[in-house]
Amino acid sequence: MKDVADGKSRKPPARLKSYKPVSLKQVAEHLGLNPATVSVVLNDVPGRSIPQSTRDRIKAAAKEMNYQPNLLARSLRSRRTLTIGILVPELGEGYHTQIMSGIGDQLIGAGYFYFTAHHRHQAHLVDEYIRMFIGRGAQGIIAVDTLIEHPVPVPLVAVAGHRHIEGITNVVLDHARAAELALNHLYSLGHRHIAFMRGQPFSSDSDERWNHLQRYSAKLGLEIRPELVISLDRDMSSPELGYPVVQQLVASKLPFTALVAFNDIAAIGSVRALQDLSLRVPADVSVIGFDDINAASYTSPRLTTIRQPLAEIGRIATQALLNRIHDAQPPRDEITVLPTLMVRESTGPAPK
Amino acid sequence: MKDVADGKSRKPPARLKSYKPVSLKQVAEHLGLNPATVSVVLNDVPGRSIPQSTRDRIKAAAKEMNYQPNLLARSLRSRRTLTIGILVPELGEGYHTQIMSGIGDQLIGAGYFYFTAHHRHQAHLVDEYIRMFIGRGAQGIIAVDTLIEHPVPVPLVAVAGHRHIEGITNVVLDHARAAELALNHLYSLGHRHIAFMRGQPFSSDSDERWNHLQRYSAKLGLEIRPELVISLDRDMSSPELGYPVVQQLVASKLPFTALVAFNDIAAIGSVRALQDLSLRVPADVSVIGFDDINAASYTSPRLTTIRQPLAEIGRIATQALLNRIHDAQPPRDEITVLPTLMVRESTGPAPK
DNA sequence: ACGCAGGATAAAATCGATTGCTTACAAGGG
DNA sequence: CCCTTGTAAGCAATCGATTTTATCCTGCGT
Secondary structure (H helix, E strand, O other): OOOOOEEEEEEEEOOOOOOOOOOOOHHHHOOOHHHHHHHHHHHOOOOOOOOOOHHHHHHHHHHHOOOOOOHHHHHHHHHOOOEEEEEEEEOOOHHHHHHHHHHHHHHOOOOEEEEEEEEHHHHHHHHHHHHHHHHOOOOEEEOOOOOOOOOOOOEEEEEEOOOOOOEEEEEEOOOOHHHHHHHHHHHHOOOOOOEEEOOOOOOEEEEEEEHHHHHHHHOOOOOOOOOHHEOOOOOOOHHHHHHHHHHHHHHOOOOOEEEOOOHHHHHHHHHHHHHOOOOOOOOEEEEEEEEHHHHHHHOOOOEEEEEHHHHHHHHHHHHHHHHOOOOOOOOOEEEEEOEEEEEOOOOOOOOO | OOOOOOOOOOOOOOOOOOOOOOHHHHHHHHHHOOOHHHHHHOOOOOOOOOOOHHHHHHHHHHHHHHOOHHHHHHHHOOOOOOOOEEEEEEOOOOOHHHHHHHHHHHHHHHOEEOOOOOOOOHHHHHHHHHHHHOOEEEEEEEEEEEEEOOOOOOOEEEOOOOOOOOOOEEEEHHHHHHHHHHHHHHHHHOOOOOEEOOOOOOOHHHHHHHHHHHHHHHHHHHOHHHHEEEEEEOOOOHHHHHHHHHHHHHHHHOOOEEOOOOOHHHHHHHHHHHOOOOOOOOOOOEEEEOOOOOOHHHHOOOOOOEEEEEEHHHHHHHHHHHHHHOOOOOOOOOOEEEOEOOOOOOOOOOOO
């Protein structure tokens, strides 16, 4: 290696073990100016008279010295941390992950960074993490599928939360529409004996989804036989979740030609269970899922499902939060998102 | 609701819209003490003589006033932010997500919080986010499947990075062992005409994996026919990735009885392609994947794959980083993780 | 020539902690 | 009786910015 000789990179980027970033004060000193002046210029504070020449000088120096403001210091004073906190029940699981992907995209795009914390449905952790987020200066919080029990001192947007708490904006799926899409689809394929799978009690969408399915069944004149209603209870996020309940359902020998699963994960396990019992999907039994997680289109047969626009939901929640942080709009209580029916291969005409 | 009467929760948690947390100063004032003293006690600073009675008084007051130290202020002074930054190429995609799940678990367990940023393989974003992490006080960085080009002023652990850069610890899979597992499995099932799928050039494991497959094939006396080697090139994370290349492979009419896919995602697409061309998996063609993402066991046939312990890798990387931050151990250059063979349903004896 | 209105920049307070250095007082040693 | 030692706590500087207030200077009007 030889010495660099070109004008540009004379000074190496100095990234060795313990370099210390340049501070505002150093920039000011270098320029023979006061830190305050430099700050004012770099932040484009309005209503200050500073000649363009000085402004240019300062900006040039900042760039040249590779000045990066220390966000901690700035935030301490100004209360703008450009940071928000995200609460999820679990990491590395399809549904939450895809929502977070939408959130992350939108936040980074808006210049915000975010903390993530997962609580595995433990209420005391929820409270603790909220406190820690705030202690670290989070200006807002997004809670995904998380039960919030108290008002919180910063703006909070809940995704798939169904409690109405003062000051909290909920982003929820239009469950009425979802039920309608699912049942119309099956009904129009000729299914009249439909089995239902309810979600776990701790999952925030469980009740809502079930209520609307009941309601719309009634509307269609479909009778729901209680023996054909099975319930999830285990807290797991693998398809195994849906396997045993469907096994039992089949073992009960009650006739049914379609199954409305609680979500895609459980639907995938259900399809497995049916196949392992020599029932063909969809020839013998149609299965419809909920969510449209990525894996739903990898299975065979590919899963017919009620799609929640997960990433979109994340983006909407984020936008709502940012609006509230900036007081851009009067806070809304609830934002509804529309589901779509994705017809794939796991549903078909009811057998004779 | 009636008034609470028990001694504990006399004072409501005051979580209304714009409450302001109590500061150290307020606690000190309340006690008639100096903030410094309070700080010293609450942090259990060693080598200070403060009588137990005072200590108790302070701790009681802190608890009673629900004092929460402001992490921003603390970090500004003490440089301990208990924060690290995580870089990933993409959010909401199986492989990275599962590694992040291990990272998140371990970090939260150790009392650290983390920022996540995704860069979609854009080098300039990588640099920018590293700067921003540091500006926000990150004490270390974990980079997953991300190309790091320069040394960085804080400890950095790279997962599946293969560049050796001063001061960076790499956590990598034992690719030699992986190749051995995959090829032994197929070989012992009688496969002699094996097709290979190489990864995209921007994926950090591509070359390493391919080199070891070649090397071990030679060892087994297996000849690799160049016409049976296909390459991925698109930057996508859906199984569609593997579909067209396998279609072409089959169209070429060259005989093969097994396919070593680059990863599970591509393997799932490959299986689809084969099935759509009326080839049975594994009766006509065996397919083996890499990674063992969650979805690998949801497909039908369930995917035989070389398992990377993804969450474990995340935990190992995190532990390595924390060790370096605490100077607990001399920094290691490389940490190797062992793969496992997961035999499922997509591989079987070679057809005659 | 004097006062005064800005324009340009400096000074100082502040945010909420941590930390090194005093100080005040009491007890023990020579 | 003075000096050391130790205990208990206060003082003040500091971290790196932002923000409010003050000061200096110049040119202009009268």
